[in-house]
Amino acid sequence: MEIEKLICDDCLIMRLRGELDHHQAEQVRAAADEALQDKGLQRLILNLGGLSFMDSAGIGVILGRYKQMQQRQGQMAICEIPRAVAKVLEISGIPRVIPFYKSEIEALRQTARGAAVKRRARQR
Amino acid sequence: MEIEKLICDDCLIMRLRGELDHHQAEQVRAAADEALQDKGLQRLILNLGGLSFMDSAGIGVILGRYKQMQQRQGQMAICEIPRAVAKVLEISGIPRVIPFYKSEIEALRQTARGAAVKRRARQR
Amino acid sequence: MKSQSYMKLEIPSRSDNEAFARVVVAAFASRLDPTLDEISDIKTAVSEAVTNAIIHAYEDRVGLITITAYLEQNKLTVEIKDEGIGIEDLEMARQPLYTSKPELDRSGMGFTIMENFMDEVKVYSAPGKGTTVVLVKEIRSKKELPSS
Amino acid sequence: MKSQSYMKLEIPSRSDNEAFARVVVAAFASRLDPTLDEISDIKTAVSEAVTNAIIHAYEDRVGLITITAYLEQNKLTVEIKDEGIGIEDLEMARQPLYTSKPELDRSGMGFTIMENFMDEVKVYSAPGKGTTVVLVKEIRSKKELPSS
Ligand SMILES: Nc1ncnc2c1ncn2[C@@H]1O[C@H](COP(=O)(O)OP(=O)(O)O)[C@@H](O)[C@H]1O
Ligand SMILES: Nc1ncnc2c1ncn2[C@@H]1O[C@H](COP(=O)(O)OP(=O)(O)O)[C@@H](O)[C@H]1O
Numbered sequence: 001m002e003i004e005k006l007i008c009d010d011c012l013i014m015r016l017r018g019e020l021d022h023h024q025a026e027q028v029r030a031a032a033d034e035a036l037q038d039k040g041l042q043r044l045i046l047n048l049g050g051l052s053f054m055d056s057a058g059i060g061v062i063l064g065r066y067k068q069m070q071q072r073q074g075q076m077a078i079c080e081i082p083r084a085v086a087k088v089l090e091i092s093g094i095p096r097v098i099p100f101y102k103s104e105i106e107a108l109r110q111t112a113r114g115a116a117v118k119r120r121a122r123q124r
Numbered sequence: 125m126e127i128e129k130l131i132c133d134d135c136l137i138m139r140l141r142g143e144l145d146h147h148q149a150e151q152v153r154a155a156a157d158e159a160l161q162d163k164g165l166q167r168l169i170l171n172l173g174g175l176s177f178m179d180s181a182g183i184g185v186i187l188g189r190y191k192q193m194q195q196r197q198g199q200m201a202i203c204e205i206p207r208a209v210a211k212v213l214e215i216s217g218i219p220r221v222i223p224f225y226k227s228e229i230e231a232l233r234q235t236a237r238g239a240a241v242k243r244r245a246r247q248r
Numbered sequence: 249m250k251s252q253s254y255m256k257l258e259i260p261s262r263s264d265n266e267a268f269a270r271v272v273v274a275a276f277a278s279r280l281d282p283t284l285d286e287i288s289d290i291k292t293a294v295s296e297a298v299t300n301a302i303i304h305a306y307e308d309r310v311g312l313i314t315i316t317a318y319l320e321q322n323k324l325t326v327e328i329k330d331e332g333i334g335i336e337d338l339e340m341a342r343q344p345l346y347t348s349k350p351e352l353d354r355s356g357m358g359f360t361i362m363e364n365f366m367d368e369v370k371v372y373s374a375p376g377k378g379t380t381v382v383l384v385k386e387i388r389s390k391k392e393l394p395s396s
Numbered sequence: 397m398k399s400q401s402y403m404k405l406e407i408p409s410r411s412d413n414e415a416f417a418r419v420v421v422a423a424f425a426s427r428l429d430p431t432l433d434e435i436s437d438i439k440t441a442v443s444e445a446v447t448n449a450i451i452h453a454y455e456d457r458v459g460l461i462t463i464t465a466y467l468e469q470n471k472l473t474v475e476i477k478d479e480g481i482g483i484e485d486l487e488m489a490r491q492p493l494y495t496s497k498p499e500l501d502r503s504g505m506g507f508t509i510m511e512n513f514m515d516e517v518k519v520y521s522a523p524g525k526g527t528t529v530v531l532v533k534e535i536r537s538k539k540e541l542p543s544s
Contacts, residue, residue, distance in 0.1 A: 257404070
């Protein structure tokens with residue numbers, strides 16, 4: 001499992017490559033925990049484009065990160081979903097709580113818009 | 125295992141693709157037997173370029189075909205030897221009895237020359 | 249021997265065997281010439297059952313997992329057996345989202361995925377003795393697919 | 397369990413299991429991060445031993461082949477066991493070019509290849525009872541190779 005982390009403004013992008021199962025899930029969790037110590041990060045984008053396999057351990061990791069982002073009233077998005085992963089995600093019900101985007105750029109743009117809406121809501 | 129057969133003048137070329145083990149050896153033997161019913165075929169070139177695996181069953185098949193060609197006083201050559209196969213061939217001692225060539229064209233040219241020498245020897 | 253096309257694999261319940269187990273079953277199933285999607289379904293279901301044996305059945309110790317697979321015509325059957333703690337309430341365990349280990353980021357979707365990805369899922373369990381999960385899938389061999 | 401990294405595979409002695417057996421052992425060995433050449437050596441040696449069990453040990457019937465593999469540090473050990481006819485004269489059997497089945501296009505190079513491709517080859521056999529071949533290879537993990 002290879003994990004690439006990028007930070008762009010207040011957004012953490014994690015690009016996952018390889019097979020996401022229970023054995024590898026711990027690494028993803030640890031990498032996210034480390035980066036999210038920076039409380040300024042308000043957005044998390046998971047890029048799944050490099051995954052050749054994912055089972056329900058991946059669902060657990062994604063939902064765990066979603067809870068983390070909710071606690072800090074941030075946002076989360078998923079992008080570049082490979083065919084081998086799509087079916088598992090669909091069954092999980094994740095699409096009902098976390099938005100999916102085709103590309104990283106789109107995920108960045110849409111979550112930035114979401115963040116602006118949230119800011120305005122708070123200012124009112 | 126995929127086997128492609130080509131006939132060029134008095135030469136049978138067999139291109140092998142896949143893994144040549146005991147399970148697959150029978151196919152190669154059968155394909156050679158069928159083509160070699162044509163007694164006019166005096167040369168056999170095995171192109172191993174497509175092999176990703178070969179064990180001692182391959183040695184058996186090669187030596188078996190060599191005997192067949194000897195019985196009809198023909199010639200045999202091997203070409204395009206992949207790295208995964210080279211070590212097995214070397215240990216087998218085959219290089220001492222059957223010539224190896226880089227390309228099919230070279231094998232064709234060299235065996236044609238050999239055939240001419242044999243013909244002249246017979247005519248004397 | 250149950251069938252001519254048969255295999256039995258024994259491995260310790262270590263998490264780095266999850267990938268190994270699914271690769272072995274996929275390699276075994278490949279003789280039915282399955283599609284990439286079918287291979288992916290089989291790998292996912294096997295991974296769920298093997299992971300359950302590792303984290304639930306044996307919890308903190310290392311025990312043995314036995315995987316048996318056989319083919320009958322175009323039907324693949326895979327049995328994943330452990331001798332771990334067993335399951336008290338099978339009906340509850342199989343419910344979507346139920347997990348006894350939410351603290352481990354488990355989603356409770358393992359059995360649901362097995363059921364969605366395979367044609368049949370049977371679970372036999374005896375508390376204190378162990379659990380056997382039987383997964384069955386018909387392979388629509390590529391050779392048999394309509395050429396449309 | 398002999399070792400934490402351990403696996404046992406049982407398969408019937410059918411020739412279409414030759415490829416399956418070597419893929420499984422290669423997948424098992426892959427956790428030592430071997431080079432492509434090392435993987436190729438291991439596959440070839442395993443293929444020789446498994447083929448021998450199929451054609452010599454069980455001849456015309458189908459019997460069980462048990463393959464056990466384990467890792468200790470960077471050392472891979474693979475045991476291939478059959479319960480077939482056994483070998484009368486081990487010394488003769490291991491000689492290059494000796495084969496009891498020349499009519500089958502066998503080359504008599506099986507044991508020679510195992511010896512050349514692995515670091516150690518041990519053969520235990522009892523006529524009428526069966527044969528166990530033990531193959532050992534040290535893996536020079538890619539991570540440990542000098543970066544020259
Ligand atoms: N092999 C097993 N041994 C013991 N308990 C098991 C086993 N497999 C499943 N379970 C129980 O069934 C529950 C549901 O399993 P599953 O649907 O795979 O979800 P998850 O693995 O995410 O908890 C588990 O939380 C566990 O309590
Ligand atoms: N598992 C086995 N059971 C019985 N006899 C065996 C076994 N393995 C090898 N032999 C005997 O040893 C001989 C030499 O084996 P090998 O070097 O692999 O050559 P080959 O398989 O080409 O005959 C075989 O011909 C056979 O008589």
